[in-house]
Amino acid sequence: MAASKASPRDEVLMEGEFDLFPNDKPLYKVTLSRGGITYYPIIGSNNIKKSKYLHFGDIIGCRCKKAKDEKYQSKAYLTIFLYPFKKKLFSSKLIRSRELVTFGVNASSKFEENRVLVEKWRRVIMHLANNLSVELTAVDRCPVPPKKNLLVLINPHSGPGKAMQIFQNDVVPMLDEAEIKYDLIKTEYAGHASKLVKERNIYEWDGIVIVSGDGLIYEVLNGLMQREDWQKAINVPIGCLPGGSGNALCCSINYSAGEPFKSNCILHSTFILIKHKVVPMDLVVVQQPNLPPVYSFLAVTWGLIADIDYESEKYRAIGEARFTLQGLRRIFNLRVYKGRLSFLPITSYLPKSGSVTDSSKKVSSKQRFKRFSLHSVGDNFVDNSMDDKETDSERRPRTKSMPANLSQEGNDHASVLEIEDNDLDNIFDQDGVSLNVSELDISTGKQNVDLENSLISNGKVAHSSVSDLQGNLQKSDSVKDNAESGKYADSGFAAAKTSGSLDSFDFIERLTATKVPGKPVPSPLLVQFNESVPKDWVTVEDDFITVCAAYQTHLNSDFLAAPDARINDGIIHLFFVRSGIGKSELLKLFTEMDKGSHVDSTSPYIEVVKVLAFRLEPAENQGVMMVDGEKVASAPIQGQVLPGLARIMGIL
Numbered sequence: 001m002a003a004s005k006a007s008p009r010d011e012v013l014m015e016g017e018f019d020l021f022p023n024d025k026p027l028y029k030v031t032l033s034r035g036g037i038t039y040y041p042i043i044g045s046n047n048i049k050k051s052k053y054l055h056f057g058d059i060i061g062c063r064c065k066k067a068k069d070e071k072y073q074s075k076a077y078l079t080i081f082l083y084p085f086k087k088k089l090f091s092s093k094l095i096r097s098r099e100l101v102t103f104g105v106n107a108s109s110k111f112e113e114n115r116v117l118v119e120k121w122r123r124v125i126m127h128l129a130n131n132l133s134v135e136l137t138a139v140d141r142c143p144v145p146p147k148k149n150l151l152v153l154i155n156p157h158s159g160p161g162k163a164m165q166i167f168q169n170d171v172v173p174m175l176d177e178a179e180i181k182y183d184l185i186k187t188e189y190a191g192h193a194s195k196l197v198k199e200r201n202i203y204e205w206d207g208i209v210i211v212s213g214d215g216l217i218y219e220v221l222n223g224l225m226q227r228e229d230w231q232k233a234i235n236v237p238i239g240c241l242p243g244g245s246g247n248a249l250c251c252s253i254n255y256s257a258g259e260p261f262k263s264n265c266i267l268h269s270t271f272i273l274i275k276h277k278v279v280p281m282d283l284v285v286v287q288q289p290n291l292p293p294v295y296s297f298l299a300v301t302w303g304l305i306a307d308i309d310y311e312s313e314k315y316r317a318i319g320e321a322r323f324t325l326q327g328l329r330r331i332f333n334l335r336v337y338k339g340r341l342s343f344l345p346i347t348s349y350l351p352k353s354g355s356v357t358d359s360s361k362k363v364s365s366k367q368r369f370k371r372f373s374l375h376s377v378g379d380n381f382v383d384n385s386m387d388d389k390e391t392d393s394e395r396r397p398r399t400k401s402m403p404a405n406l407s408q409e410g411n412d413h414a415s416v417l418e419i420e421d422n423d424l425d426n427i428f429d430q431d432g433v434s435l436n437v438s439e440l441d442i443s444t445g446k447q448n449v450d451l452e453n454s455l456i457s458n459g460k461v462a463h464s465s466v467s468d469l470q471g472n473l474q475k476s477d478s479v480k481d482n483a484e485s486g487k488y489a490d491s492g493f494a495a496a497k498t499s500g501s502l503d504s505f506d507f508i509e510r511l512t513a514t515k516v517p518g519k520p521v522p523s524p525l526l527v528q529f530n531e532s533v534p535k536d537w538v539t540v541e542d543d544f545i546t547v548c549a550a551y552q553t554h555l556n557s558d559f560l561a562a563p564d565a566r567i568n569d570g571i572i573h574l575f576f577v578r579s580g581i582g583k584s585e586l587l588k589l590f591t592e593m594d595k596g597s598h599v600d601s602t603s604p605y606i607e608v609v610k611v612l613a614f615r616l617e618p619a620e621n622q623g624v625m626m627v628d629g630e631k632v633a634s635a636p637i638q639g640q641v642l643p644g645l646a647r648i649m650g651i652l
């Protein structure tokens with residue numbers, strides 16, 4: 001075994017001579033390094049040139065198998081499930097697609113010995129595919145990585161009403177391949193998910209996956225923030241799979257991971273979920289007079305953008321086309337809204353047109369940066385310099401800071417055999433996904449016989465008691481240890497604080513200092529509505545077409561609202577359009593929203609500003625106002641960013 005090479009990534013950890021199912025011959029030389037698996041036929045000339053490579057960044061799981069055919073009873077098989085990028089048919093776009101590679105191992109005449117060898121390969125592959133380190137000296141005793149257990153919440157009525165179908169048909173097979181366990185709950189009414197995460201012991205799970213639109217994500221995040229122990233609860237990672245009509249957070253997460261979101265978004269989002277890292281995500285605390293604060297992850301919108309979102313609700317069944325349809329209608333029937341917009345910019349603000357009450361000049365940009373650095377999240381801040389020059393509006397180009405674990409799409413990845421392995425039986429189910437199943441009334445915690453309302457583990461339903469359920473939810477020791485020793489112990493502020501220059505910003509100090517259980521999140525940048533905004537804010541008083549304060553890149557798959565945004569940049573990307581803009585210019589802007597070109601617009605009516613906090617006061621409370629796609633009162637509204645407070649399952 002194992003001649004070591006220069007780079008630790010290339011160091012050969014394991015090697016063997018296997019055949020490639022379904023053929024017995026030729027034999028292949030197979031080597032495993034930390035980056036991936038290389039194999040080439042042993043016979044023939046130039047055979048190394050025929051070598052193929054399976055990148056661990058593309059591999060989601062593997063299984064040990066046994067042949068059904070008597071003839072091959074001594075042989076053990078290793079099936080690898082991977083999702084490499086490939087060119088889409090008739091297009092230059094790269095999308096992931098499923099492949100299987102199965103090696104046949106016949107090193108011994110005894111099946112048991114071949115099985116032990118295959119099992120060893122499997123454990124090392126699972127480790128490296130999960131981005132865990134493996135030392136050369138530890139290969140022989142590499143354990144099976146701990147299995148993740150997720151809570152999956154599905155809104156069966158979201159978007160075109162196919163969330164359940166999507167999950168069962170497209171997501172479950174991938175989760176099974178990756179040996180990820182889950183408990184599934186279908187929401188029964190609006191507010192159900194919020195109640196659930198407020199009342200249940202959510203720490204049983206490694207994360208909460210939401211199969212729905214942004215509405216259910218909003219419910220879950222706000223439910224977590226309403227818990228007595230919100231500081232801990234908000235650290236539970238949230239994953240999202242697109243079931244709604246807008247799926248803005250899903251698009252933003254995929255975009256930031258460099259994964260497509262228009263072509264087969266479900267597959268790419270599930271891939272992210274399986275390969276995820278836990279990434280801090282900014283929230284914005286949003287206040288309105290006489291109402292409790294809400295926690296927003298996407299955007300506050302007013303005017304045209306909010307109108308389109310709200311008025312197109314009735315067309316949810318047609319998916320995202322609803323936004324285009326309603327958008328065109330509204331542009332030809334334009335409304336103007338008078339209001340006052342105030343904000344705390346991160347750099348000095350110079351208006352393109354109109355007037356401002358510009359007290360911001362009193363605080364230099366240098367001072368402001370000292371108070372709240374753009375690079376506040378340190379390691380989490382993604383470098384803009386691109387390694388991947390491909391310009392595909394669907395995928396943010398890969399950056400230097402993206403993990404080595406992800407494959408470089410577009411490299412000459414092996415065109416591996418595309419075989420279905422119906423001739424093989426899975427073996428070693430004891431290591432596979434547990435098929436424990438139960439029913440439970442999620443509101444009372446009692447056993448329930450109504451399957452519609454049941455909690456289902458890995459898709460199978462059986463009759464069992466609550467204590468069985470608790471047994472089923474038992475995790476591996478390492479996972480339990482994590483939970484008990486503070487896997488969710490502290491909120492995102494601490495993570496943001498230690499990872500960058502936020503230390504210098506007293507706002508963060510005050511936030512962390514006042515995180516007392518049961519106390520609301522402090523919002524030191526905001527003042528009471530009956531007080532004027534602080535002196536270092538800018539105020540614009542005008543007639544507006546729209547105002548949009550976004551903190552994610554996308555507000556739907558065709559609306560790249562804040563192209564510069566990062567999931568945890570600690571910035572609110574404010575964009576507003578003043579009245580006076582021509583319909584043709586507005587139409588151009590609207591049709592190019594998928595490219596995010598509004599941020600480069602030279603139009604004097606279009607403004608883009610990066611801010612930490614804002615206040616919007618609509619005159620006579622006119623116009624629809626939306627928070628994360630949920631309609632709120634048309635009344636004064638203000639918000640400030642809470643950097644990296646929440647956690648998502650993403651890849652940065």
Ligand SMILES: Nc1ncnc2c1ncn2[C@@H]1O[C@H](COP(=O)(O)OP(=O)(O)OP(=O)(O)O)[C@@H](O)[C@H]1O
Pocket residue numbers: 155156157158159160186187188189190191192212213214215216217219243244245246247248316629
């Ligand atoms: N079983 C249910 N019946 C009725 N409403 C529900 C149910 N479950 C959740 N809801 C509510 O439905 C609303 C819309 O859900 P969601 O946003 O997930 O889907 P959508 O509106 O179709 O998607 P998008 O936000 O992407 O347009 C949410 O506010 C949620 O509270």
